[in-house]
Amino acid sequence: MSEKAPVTAAIRVLRQHKVAFTEHLYDYEEKGGTTVSSRELGVPEHAVIKTLVMEDENKQPLIVLMHGDCETSTKNLARLIGKKAIHPCTPEVANKHSGYLVGGTSPLGTRKAMPVYLERSITALDRIYLNGGKRGFLVGLAPADLLPILKPVLVDVAIPHD
Numbered sequence: 001m002s003e004k005a006p007v008t009a010a011i012r013v014l015r016q017h018k019v020a021f022t023e024h025l026y027d028y029e030e031k032g033g034t035t036v037s038s039r040e041l042g043v044p045e046h047a048v049i050k051t052l053v054m055e056d057e058n059k060q061p062l063i064v065l066m067h068g069d070c071e072t073s074t075k076n077l078a079r080l081i082g083k084k085a086i087h088p089c090t091p092e093v094a095n096k097h098s099g100y101l102v103g104g105t106s107p108l109g110t111r112k113a114m115p116v117y118l119e120r121s122i123t124a125l126d127r128i129y130l131n132g133g134k135r136g137f138l139v140g141l142a143p144a145d146l147l148p149i150l151k152p153v154l155v156d157v158a159i160p161h162d
Helices: 009-016 033-041 074-080 091-098 120-124 143-150
Strands: 022-025 048-056 061-067 070-072 086-088 116-119 128-134 137-141 153-155 158-160
Touching (some): 061 091, 074 153
Parallel strands (some): 116 153
Antiparallel strands (some): 022 137, 048 086
């Protein structure tokens, strides 16, 4: 792929905070998820981080950052943060909250400020690959560089895939 990486809201946030990152374009596949992006980039799916837009029972949006090879226990998350229920948003609602198209959602530069919950074990990785704000575009960076920008709450709500 010889096209130039886009300058998205997420990229502007990284530049503003002077974060060192690498740009990775790949051929996006509808519903391919982190399986496709990890294969295309040649990196472990565990290091590809999903940005999940969810809502609580009052329709208040929040973001969960999770390993690509894990699911999120919404029950455990709800219990941890004192909510009755947490559920994924429909793609239309997620797009409205984040300002990004599902499949290209970045936790950086979202339209609405939302609380961010980061799976704690992500912080132990040397490098992660996060959506850069467009389908088929990831950025590689050190997880420690995200913490001062996103100020996430660290949680343990991963359910590893079999």
